[in-house]
Every structure is written in C-alpha cells, then in structure tokens.
Amino acid sequence: MRVSVSSEKVIVPLVGALIGFAGAILSALITANPPTKTDIKPSTLQCSPNIASKICVANLLVQINSDEPIIVNNLQRISLQVGDTLKVIHLNYCIPSEMNLNKLEAKAYLFKNGVESYQDVLLTPSQFPIHTGVCHKIGNFQTIWKLEPGQHQVMIPIIKYDGSNRIVDKSFYFTLDVGS
Structure with a gap:
C-alpha cells in the first residue's frame, strides 16, 4: 500500500499551528509583564540625550475645550x-x-502676550515621584485657562531640590496663537 502526502495537507496546517502557538506565547508574555510608565526609558518620550544631566519634561497631555486630549x-x-x-x-x-x-x-504658567507674569498658574500636587533613571507622569492640574486674543506662552519650569540647593529649569514651553 502506497501513502501519498501532499504539501497542502501537511505543511499548511503545520505552519498555521506554529503561528497560532507563537501568538499565544507572545500574548502570555505581554500579559505577564505589562509595560508601565515608570519602566519607560527617558529617550522613549522624546527627551534629548544631550540633557542627561537635567530633568526633562518630555511632553504634556492637554485638552482644548472638551475635545480629545x-x-x-x-x-x-x-x-x-x-x-x-x-x-x-x-x-x-x-x-x-x-x-x-x-x-x-x-x-x-500662562504668559499673556509674551509678558512674563506669574499670575495665571496651574498647580500640581506637592508630591512628585523622584525615582531616578525612569520617566514619570504627574497630573492633578486644577485650573482651566480661558484664552484671550494674542500670542501667549505656556512655560513649565521644573524646580529641583538637591539638599538645600534650589535649581530652576525653564526649558519647556509652547506657544498659543489665539486668533479673534
């Protein structure tokens, strides 16, 4: 008795089973070790490697009106x-x-028409995570700015305390062009 095996009957189901098995293993690994924000390296959030000696604000999540952030x-x-x-x-x-x-x-801080005035401010909670070598997310900004005409600048200075030394870094800002 002669048995004939075709590639369609053996290889195709075997490849399909291997792909399904690999997908199940990958899914299990991702579920077992989900990535967290504190595991993200600074370079992943657009911090420049040139500022390795400074704390870096990588980006902000903002909401304009009630649109998507x-x-x-x-x-x-x-x-x-x-x-x-x-x-x-x-x-x-x-x-x-x-x-x-x-x-x-x-x-x-929102500086209206480019004038550096520290009256319009969004406050954050007093406790910031300070674990080094990782990135953090902080929220709880309580104020909402209603915008007036003009070109405004939003600055977020980071204030670092090393012992009794207070160091202010004003390197993160963005501009709001508010038309009529």
Whole structure:
C-alpha cells in the first residue's frame, strides 16, 4: 500500500499551528509583564540625550475645550480661538539615573502676550515621584485657562531640590496663537 502526502495537507496546517502557538506565547508574555510608565526609558518620550544631566519634561497631555486630549511637545505652536479653554491633563518627565535630588515640583504658567507674569498658574500636587533613571507622569492640574486674543506662552519650569540647593529649569514651553 502506497501513502501519498501532499504539501497542502501537511505543511499548511503545520505552519498555521506554529503561528497560532507563537501568538499565544507572545500574548502570555505581554500579559505577564505589562509595560508601565515608570519602566519607560527617558529617550522613549522624546527627551534629548544631550540633557542627561537635567530633568526633562518630555511632553504634556492637554485638552482644548472638551475635545480629545492631545500631546504637546516642547517648542510646539498651537492655533486657538478666543474663548477656547485649555487644561493641562498631565505632564511626562524623566529623571536621569545620575541625578541627585530630594524634592521636585512644577507649575504651568500662562504668559499673556509674551509678558512674563506669574499670575495665571496651574498647580500640581506637592508630591512628585523622584525615582531616578525612569520617566514619570504627574497630573492633578486644577485650573482651566480661558484664552484671550494674542500670542501667549505656556512655560513649565521644573524646580529641583538637591539638599538645600534650589535649581530652576525653564526649558519647556509652547506657544498659543489665539486668533479673534
């Protein structure tokens, strides 16, 4: 008796079974070790490797009016209309592993028409995670800005405390072009 085996009857089902098995293993690995924000390396969130000695604000999540939140990167320009509202949902920041600090804080300031006035401010919680070598997300900004005509700048200075030394870094900002 002669048995004939075709490639369609053996190879195709075998390849299909191997692909299904590999997918199940990969799914199990992802479920067992889900990525968390604190596991993300600073370079993944657009922090420049040139600033390895500084805390980096990687980006912000903001909401304009009641639209879907959007990510805002450093030096970005956003066009808005008079009466629009802007709320900072959270900011992502990264701390290099060689950094020494015992406290960290940040506030978001809106400078109307480019005039540096510290009256319009969004406050954050007082406790910031300070684990080094990872990135963190902080939220709880309580104020919503209602925008007036003009070109405004939003700055987020990071204030680092190393012992009793207070160091302010004003390197993260973006511009709001508010038309009529």
